[in-house]
Amino acid sequence: MSRKGGYDYDDAYDYDDAYGYDDDDQDYYGKSQEEVSTLSNYKASASTTKTQYSNHSAKQQIQEEPAVSHRAGDDEMFAMDDEAPRPSASFKIGGGSPKSPKKQAETIPTEPAVLPQVQQLRAMEKEVSELSLRPASTSPARVPKVSSVAKLSAVETAITTATNHKQRQRPSGAKPAVNFVVVGHVDAGKSTLMGHMLYLLGCVNKKTVMKYKQEAQKMGKSSFYYAWILDETDEERTRGVTMDIARACFETENRKYHILDAPGHRDFIPNMITGASQSDAALLVICATRGEFESGFDLGGQTREHALLIRALGVSHIVVAVNKMDTIDWGKDRFDEIDAILRTFLVRQAGFTKTTFVPVSGISGENLVQPLPASHPCRKWYNGPTLIEALEQLPAAERPENMPLRIVVNDVLKSTANVLGLSAKVEAGHIEFGDKVFLMPRADLATVKGVCIDDHTGAAPPTMASKSEVCFAGDQILITLAGNFENEAITAGNVICRGGLDCLVPCKRFTVRIVVFDVPIPVIRGTKAELFAHSLCAPCTVKMLKCTLDKATGEVLKEKPRCLPKNSTALVVLETDTPVNLEAYSKCKPLGRISLRANGITIAAGIIDTAHTEVNAALRG
Numbered sequence: 300m301s302r303k304g305g306y307d308y309d310d311a312y313d314y315d316d317a318y319g320y321d322d323d324d325q326d327y328y329g330k331s332q333e334e335v336s337t338l339s340n341y342k343a344s345a346s347t348t349k350t351q352y353s354n355h356s357a358k359q360q361i362q363e364e365p366a367v368s369h370r371a372g373d374d375e376m377f378a379m380d381d382e383a384p385r386p387s388a389s390f391k392i393g394g395g396s397p398k399s400p401k402k403q404a405e406t407i408p409t410e411p412a413v414l415p416q417v418q419q420l421r422a423m424e425k426e427v428s429e430l431s432l433r434p435a436s437t438s439p440a441r442v443p444k445v446s447s448v449a450k451l452s453a454v455e456t457a458i459t460t461a462t463n464h465k466q467r468q469r470p471s472g473a474k475p476a477v478n479f480v481v482v483g484h485v486d487a488g489k490s491t492l493m494g495h496m497l498y499l500l501g502c503v504n505k506k507t508v509m510k511y512k513q514e515a516q517k518m519g520k521s522s523f524y525y526a527w528i529l530d531e532t533d534e535e536r537t538r539g540v541t542m543d544i545a546r547a548c549f550e551t552e553n554r555k556y557h558i559l560d561a562p563g564h565r566d567f568i569p570n571m572i573t574g575a576s577q578s579d580a581a582l583l584v585i586c587a588t589r590g591e592f593e594s595g596f597d598l599g600g601q602t603r604e605h606a607l608l609i610r611a612l613g614v615s616h617i618v619v620a621v622n623k624m625d626t627i628d629w630g631k632d633r634f635d636e637i638d639a640i641l642r643t644f645l646v647r648q649a650g651f652t653k654t655t656f657v658p659v660s661g662i663s664g665e666n667l668v669q670p671l672p673a674s675h676p677c678r679k680w681y682n683g684p685t686l687i688e689a690l691e692q693l694p695a696a697e698r699p700e701n702m703p704l705r706i707v708v709n710d711v712l713k714s715t716a717n718v719l720g721l722s723a724k725v726e727a728g729h730i731e732f733g734d735k736v737f738l739m740p741r742a743d744l745a746t747v748k749g750v751c752i753d754d755h756t757g758a759a760p761p762t763m764a765s766k767s768e769v770c771f772a773g774d775q776i777l778i779t780l781a782g783n784f785e786n787e788a789i790t791a792g793n794v795i796c797r798g799g800l801d802c803l804v805p806c807k808r809f810t811v812r813i814v815v816f817d818v819p820i821p822v823i824r825g826t827k828a829e830l831f832a833h834s835l836c837a838p839c840t841v842k843m844l845k846c847t848l849d850k851a852t853g854e855v856l857k858e859k860p861r862c863l864p865k866n867s868t869a870l871v872v873l874e875t876d877t878p879v880n881l882e883a884y885s886k887c888k889p890l891g892r893i894s895l896r897a898n899g900i901t902i903a904a905g906i907i908d909t910a911h912t913e914v915n916a917a918l919r920g
């Protein structure tokens with residue numbers, strides 16, 4: 300890529316152009332409730348799936364944290380009557396909790412720590428998008444070791460084997476799908492809020508919720524029963540902490556939603572990254588309780604880190620749920636205070652252009668689905684949307700449906716020597732029954748025996764695709780493949796592609812444009828890190844520091860710098876220990892975004908400029 304004249308980096312970078320926003324940032328305050336569309340007829344669509352991401356979950360130890368003082372009291376939960384739960388303005392709180400975010404609190408930085416870097420990253424994205432020459436033909440998984448000799452010949456076969464497929468268009472009447480990740484500081488109430496919303500939308504029946512309520516009470520965790528709708532493992536329920544990404548779907552009149560509920564605890568950031576890298580939008584859940592918002596937002600709090608990460612991973616649309624409003628009596632002053640601090644950060648530092656703030660209570664269900672009644676204290680000062688209305692207003696994402704097929708494997712649901720049942724996301728292209736595909740990086744040839752959108756309704760996750768339909772970019776799918784597989788070798792982070800020119804060639808070496816986060820130790824040649832991208836996690840080494848770049852202009856500041864201090868922007872060469880499924884951002888955005896973590900912190904994020912696939916070039920002439 301030519302850098303003649305420098306990159307067109309500009310502090311006043313136009314996010315609107317790059318992300319399709321309008322200039323008129325809609326503000327819901329002051330809008331009458333009547334102006335906001337009412338969305339009462341949401342259809343129940345599906346329940347939840349917990350994706351098993353073994354590498355980043357249960358084995359990790361959570362540090363002890365002090366008690367949280369603002370919880371729904373165990374004995375003070377509203378009683379569940381025969382009707383759907385009613386919002387309760389007089390809902391009380393109390394009780395203790397085994398965990399709290401307070402330990403992570405330090406000081407709020409006085410100056411924007413990452414603003415230029417994030418802007419720089421956005422500028423990088425824009426530039427490579429413009430330079431794109433042709434349509435490019437869940438917890439992350441450690442890359443398994445593969446035999447390089449066998450793999451090379453298999454990859455050669457894939458590159459030289461064109462696999463035919465039919466051109467397809469998504470039916471024009473199909474509802475757009477929105478994938479959104481739910482993020483926020485530990486204990487902000489993410490799972491409770493989403494679980495309650497699924498219940499109110501009719502995706503989870505009352506019997507199930509009652510069962511969870513009783514079981515949670517027995518375990519002394521009665522305030523967590525809505526969270527149990529998403530937190531399905533015993534360990535999560537005992538600890539009251541989300542550890543893995545939980546998936547769920549629901550459908551409204553206009554949209555299909557796929558939720559990825561991410562863990563808030565910093566030990567599980569890699570799992571959160573997996574969710575974020577598959578999402579079009581984010582729901583950031585903030586705890587309005589005094590002291591808790593501050594803990595989450597201070598340096599080291601996950602509100603800040605999550606927001607920066609999701610933006611760096613290409614998520615540009617965000618809705619902020621200001622949760623636990625019941626703990627502050629739905630006070631306008633506190634809401635405004637949070638809005639002012641957080642909006643400034645999200646816009647100025649993280650680079651989001653449009654942010655919608657919605658006051659809610661996940662535990663009582665207020666303002667999630669039904670508008671607040673006129674007598675509600677919040678209605679004195681808030682006439683904006685309910686949470687579901689705010690989600691309905693997220694723009695539909697553009698889908699690269701006619702690009703070369705790229706399907707990222709999130710989970711292996713069933714695995715035998717001849718059949719694979721996978722949970723996956725189509726990032727580009729489309730797929731249907733009978734298609735011949737390759738499973739990278741091993742380049743195993745496979746035939747699609749079943750593929751369908753993952754919107755199951757059963758309590759337990761399915762193991763196989765139940766039907767066959769054409770699935771397109773953006774769809775979360777279940778797919779069944781027939782072939783000859785080495786079971787252990789198929790993991791999350793594998794990518795399904797076609798052969799020939801559309802083949803995704805695994806490689807180890809990448810030139811990447813990164814922004815360095817607020818790191819205590821500079822990045823140097825030889826720095827070891829974990830590279831995260833889509834569902835992948837691979838050990839890597841910084842092999843070369845090519846140059847540092849000017850934040851404003853993108854011009855080369857210094858060739859071959861000796862180190863990259865915090866907040867710098869640079870072009871580096873990374874090498875993974877084994878070949879991985881990534882490609883240039885200009886060819887496929889979801890496969891071209893990476894973040895680097897070392898010693899438990901995120902040290903950089905960036906986009907792939909070049910994937911050095913020599914074998915690809917040689918074979919294709």
Ligand SMILES: Nc1nc2c(ncn2[C@@H]2O[C@H](COP(=O)(O)OP(=O)(O)OP(=O)(O)O)[C@@H](O)[C@H]2O)c(=O)[nH]1
Pocket residue numbers: 369370371392396483484485486487488489490491492522523526539540541542561562563564622623624625626659660661662663
């Ligand atoms: N008072 C009150 N308590 C809430 C509300 N929402 C959640 N909680 C409580 O906050 C605690 C944490 O809720 P979770 O839903 O597990 O929080 P989380 O953000 O999903 O937690 P992690 O995923 O582990 O970070 C539970 O005790 C909930 O009952 C709310 O709106 N009001």
